[in-house]
Amino acid sequence: MYKTTAAVRSAFLEYFSKHGHQIVDSSSLVPGNDPTLLFTNAGMNQFKDVFLGMDKRSYSRATTAQRCVRAGGKHNDLDNVGYTARHHTFFEMLGNFSFGDYFKEDAIKFAWGFLTEVLQLPKEKLCVTVYQNDDEAFDIWNKQIGIPAEDIIRIGDNKGAPYASDNFWQMGDTGPCGPCSEIFYDHGEHIWGGRPGTPEEDGDRFIEIWNIVFMQFNRQADGEMLPLPKPSVDTGMGIERISAIMQGVHSNYEIDVFKTLIAKTAEIIGVTDLEAKSLRVIADHIRSCAFLVADGVMPSNEGRGYVLRRIIRRAVRHGYKLGANDTFFYKLVPTLVEVMGDAAKELKALQNVVEKALKAEEEQFARTLERGLGILDGALAELEGKVLDGETAFKLYDTYGFPVDLTADVCRERDITVDEVGFDAAMEEQRKRAQAAGQFGADYNAGLKTDADSHFCGYQDTTGEGKVVAIFVD
Ligand code: ATP
Ligand code: MG
Ligand code: MG
Ligand code: MG
Numbered sequence: 001m002y003k004t005t006a007a008v009r010s011a012f013l014e015y016f017s018k019h020g021h022q023i024v025d026s027s028s029l030v031p032g033n034d035p036t037l038l039f040t041n042a043g044m045n046q047f048k049d050v051f052l053g054m055d056k057r058s059y060s061r062a063t064t065a066q067r068c069v070r071a072g073g074k075h076n077d078l079d080n081v082g083y084t085a086r087h088h089t090f091f092e093m094l095g096n097f098s099f100g101d102y103f104k105e106d107a108i109k110f111a112w113g114f115l116t117e118v119l120q121l122p123k124e125k126l127c128v129t130v131y132q133n134d135d136e137a138f139d140i141w142n143k144q145i146g147i148p149a150e151d152i153i154r155i156g157d158n159k160g161a162p163y164a165s166d167n168f169w170q171m172g173d174t175g176p177c178g179p180c181s182e183i184f185y186d187h188g189e190h191i192w193g194g195r196p197g198t199p200e201e202d203g204d205r206f207i208e209i210w211n212i213v214f215m216q217f218n219r220q221a222d223g224e225m226l227p228l229p230k231p232s233v234d235t236g237m238g239i240e241r242i243s244a245i246m247q248g249v250h251s252n253y254e255i256d257v258f259k260t261l262i263a264k265t266a267e268i269i270g271v272t273d274l275e276a277k278s279l280r281v282i283a284d285h286i287r288s289c290a291f292l293v294a295d296g297v298m299p300s301n302e303g304r305g306y307v308l309r310r311i312i313r314r315a316v317r318h319g320y321k322l323g324a325n326d327t328f329f330y331k332l333v334p335t336l337v338e339v340m341g342d343a344a345k346e347l348k349a350l351q352n353v354v355e356k357a358l359k360a361e362e363e364q365f366a367r368t369l370e371r372g373l374g375i376l377d378g379a380l381a382e383l384e385g386k387v388l389d390g391e392t393a394f395k396l397y398d399t400y401g402f403p404v405d406l407t408a409d410v411c412r413e414r415d416i417t418v419d420e421v422g423f424d425a426a427m428e429e430q431r432k433r434a435q436a437a438g439q440f441g442a443d444y445n446a447g448l449k450t451d452a453d454s455h456f457c458g459y460q461d462t463t464g465e466g467k468v469v470a471i472f473v474d
Helices: 005-018 043-051 104-118 135-145 239-246 256-269 277-294 303-321 329-349 351-382 390-400 404-412 420-436
Strands: 061-069 090-098 126-131 152-155 168-170 175-186 206-219 225-238 455-461 468-473
Touching: 005 061, 005 090, 005 104, 005 239, 005 329, 043 061, 043 090, 043 225, 061 277, 090 104, 090 239, 090 277, 104 135, 104 175, 104 206, 104 225, 126 135, 135 152, 135 175, 168 206, 175 225, 206 239, 225 239, 239 256, 256 277, 256 329, 277 303, 277 329, 277 351, 303 329, 303 351, 303 404, 329 351, 351 390, 351 404, 390 404, 390 420, 404 420
Parallel strands: 126 152
Antiparallel strands: 061 090, 090 225, 126 175, 168 175, 175 206, 206 225, 455 468
């Protein structure tokens, strides 16, 4: 039953190709068609206009292994990394899509067929959810697939519920939307957590592996839900979660890809305890950072570049915590290229650029990291209570290059939070002072300003000195 991550990826694409789906390449992490989106965070992103009927393709069924980043915007899993067994900043989403072609019945049968026939997962370890009033999906699971009614869980849209599950998907406030059906895997009672729809669902016992979205309605501005003339299907399954199952491990961080990355990180830094949480964080972060640079994002003080900078600096801080006394982060790139195989085509072609960019950022931050951490340690030692003041967090940001979430990451390890309101106020003060002095406060704009109007087309050495910059065209 063991399958490598690479084998899971090809089995998935082959299965759906066999069922009439066009295999489409993963799109960039920088969405080319959606200025409202920070990073590509789902397989359906590149097909948004196809679902909306504004873009026609030569196929009505597609399948992809889409690289995704969830480290900001609506989906932000950055703070879950190191704390759950199932979340990454970067992951690959396996998906199959129907553009007005098949609907609920086939979508459910395909998913079940892949899990129980191709991967041969034991049926009794799987449980499914449907949207609260989606009797159609309920009946397909119950009558056609044969799942006992008590194992099909009805989930609402999370309005006022004490738990996080949400089985109603929408693209935006208006437009295509519809109910979801999700498949979960039970990793066993020795792990804390409850079935979906219970207050304990956020534990890591029942892990969500596959989300199947039935795009069925077109929500109007006045809230009316008109049925779509040609309903569609969008699904997403995290490859790391299904690989964990296929490799007989509980945590995503124990699969082949992560084992190799973690071992390499430990070797470079000289760590013997392979269980150290910081190793997991670094192994996670090298994936998002390297793939983001390969897709045209460079560390900077705003928008996407600032999200990247924050992730790199968090990784560097974790390395420091493990005792790294030299640059280490960029040295993981060759191993990453190797373990990601087919998924690293673009990364491989730009490996040099990626290594240089990560190295430069690491070196720059290394100059202030130690002193900043010294100041933070001092402040925490003197702290009364459980909240670090915004002034200190701002000083670390302003003078030592500590993004506030990095300070929060350090504090969280000691059960302390950061006064982010105070931080924002200190930032605003600074901005006013700069303005009063007739300067520009642009460096302090850490908000979302994306490069979405322009299109990344590669890197160039514009200085002739090996200093590369990303090239965008409008
Ligand atoms: P969760 O509830 O576990 O946070 P989700 O409901 O946010 O997951 P979806 O938006 O439904 O996830 O995405 C589809 C699939 O992508 C999930 O079922 C899961 O397998 C995978 N996935 C989502 N977020 C992550 C992540 N941060 N890291 C790894 N895989 C993920
Ligand atoms: Mg989530
Ligand atoms: Mg979920
Ligand atoms: Mg989900």
